[in-house]
Amino acid sequence: MALDVIIVGGGIVGLATAHRLLEAKPDLQIALFEKENMVSLHQTGNNSGVIHSGLYYKPGSLKAKNCIEGYHQLIEFCDRESIPYELTGKIVVASNHDQRSQLENLYQRGQQNGLEGLKKLSLAEMQEHEPYVIGVEGMWVPQTGIVDYRVVAAKLAEKIQQAGCTIHLNEQVIGITKGISYSIVETIKGVYETKLIINCAGLYSDEVAQLSQREPLDVRIVPFRGEYFKLRKEKEYLVKNLIYPVPDPNFPFLGVHFTRMMRGGVEAGPNAVLAFKKEGYKKMGVDFKELWNTLTWPGFQKVAAKYWETGLGEMYRSFSKEAFTKALQVLIPEIQEQDLVEGGAGVRAQACDRNGGLLDDFSIIEDAKIINILNAPSPAATSSLSIGKTVSEMALTRF
Numbered sequence: 370m371a372l373d374v375i376i377v378g379g380g381i382v383g384l385a386t387a388h389r390l391l392e393a394k395p396d397l398q399i400a401l402f403e404k405e406n407m408v409s410l411h412q413t414g415n416n417s418g419v420i421h422s423g424l425y426y427k428p429g430s431l432k433a434k435n436c437i438e439g440y441h442q443l444i445e446f447c448d449r450e451s452i453p454y455e456l457t458g459k460i461v462v463a464s465n466h467d468q469r470s471q472l473e474n475l476y477q478r479g480q481q482n483g484l485e486g487l488k489k490l491s492l493a494e495m496q497e498h499e500p501y502v503i504g505v506e507g508m509w510v511p512q513t514g515i516v517d518y519r520v521v522a523a524k525l526a527e528k529i530q531q532a533g534c535t536i537h538l539n540e541q542v543i544g545i546t547k548g549i550s551y552s553i554v555e556t557i558k559g560v561y562e563t564k565l566i567i568n569c570a571g572l573y574s575d576e577v578a579q580l581s582q583r584e585p586l587d588v589r590i591v592p593f594r595g596e597y598f599k600l601r602k603e604k605e606y607l608v609k610n611l612i613y614p615v616p617d618p619n620f621p622f623l624g625v626h627f628t629r630m631m632r633g634g635v636e637a638g639p640n641a642v643l644a645f646k647k648e649g650y651k652k653m654g655v656d657f658k659e660l661w662n663t664l665t666w667p668g669f670q671k672v673a674a675k676y677w678e679t680g681l682g683e684m685y686r687s688f689s690k691e692a693f694t695k696a697l698q699v700l701i702p703e704i705q706e707q708d709l710v711e712g713g714a715g716v717r718a719q720a721c722d723r724n725g726g727l728l729d730d731f732s733i734i735e736d737a738k739i740i741n742i743l744n745a746p747s748p749a750a751t752s753s754l755s756i757g758k759t760v761s762e763m764a765l766t767r768f
Contacts, residue, residue, distance in 0.1 A: 595639025671725025
């Protein structure tokens with residue numbers, strides 16, 4: 370039997386898209402294909418578990434719209450499905466006087482995005498929230514929280530299966546042929562017909578997109594590994610909730626920060642270093658073909674030429690616990706090297722265009738037969754139900 374929709378990728382965005390499609394049109398025949406033996410194994414399962422407020426994103430952008438709407442939709446979903454979460458709030462810290470103007474820009478952007486309760490803080494006021502923090506000025510962001518996105522993803526998987534979606538685990542998509550009425554999707558286990566393909570393949574979204582077209586894509590996924598330390602149990606008192614620096618406006622990364630986790634403990638990090646493979650969670654993990662594809666991509670070469678100094682600093686921090694500690698001491702001077710134990714790592718699927726632009730916004734490209742979500746890094750987990758709704762509305766124009 371031919372399917373209506375095939376979704377490629379079992380991360381939180383793919384699961385949320387299936388959920389929104391079946392909410393809107395329950396009779397759709399949908400199958401979701403995931404190459405791993407479980408859903409949400411990669412970006413979804415290795416992020417810091419923050420419910421983002423939408424503070425950082427350009428007003429009117431897909432990130433701003435979907436993050437703010439997704440924030441409310443995620444909380445409603447967690448309430449309805451009895452998924453634990455906490456709205457902790459966070460502080461953003463300007464560590465020197467040069468960052469005060471950037472903090473003011475963030476404050477104005479947050480107001481433009483409709484965030485409520487933003488408040489500028491003196492050092493004394495910051496220390497009412499986080500007693501051990503240091504800085505020249507700060508901002509309180511109440512619309513921020515923590516959740517375990519693996520729990521959210523598991524609930525979404527359960528719900529879409531109950532609604533009739535078939536989840537195919539251990540089944541990688543290896544071929545796509547677009548037809549007039551139906552397209553053919555080839556996996557390592559079989560061949561399927563479908564009216565529409567939705568590509569939510571995350572780290573491999575560029576490769577899945579390339580399967581369906583002859584012309585080379587103008588973007589490529591460049592994997593950046595984010596490495597975390599954890600605070601020793603006896604030092605967790607140094608962080609009550611979430612502490613963030615003012616981010617570097619040149620990069621789509623938020624800088625090393627402190628996060629109390631929903632599943633326990635306090636994470637410190639991440640840095641952002643080039644991963645030598647798309648699922649390169651270990652420092653020495655290398656896939657030579659994937660690394661070659663990154664290094665020979667003209668866009669990455671331009672990024673590397675422009676930001677090599679910053680990249681070397683991130684790499685040095687990756688191999689130097691002392692350097693990592695110094696970066697954390699900018700926010701909390703009492704942190705010592707011996708207070709940190711090695712934590713986990715995640716890999717961010719960052720789209721880079723041919724001209725050397727690191728895409729700052731979500732990127733969704735479609736034709737009549739396929740919808741490709743080509744850039745959906747953080748805050749995609751927070752935004753997932755909203756992105757799913759956006760993509761489902763695009764998809765439903767075909768039915």
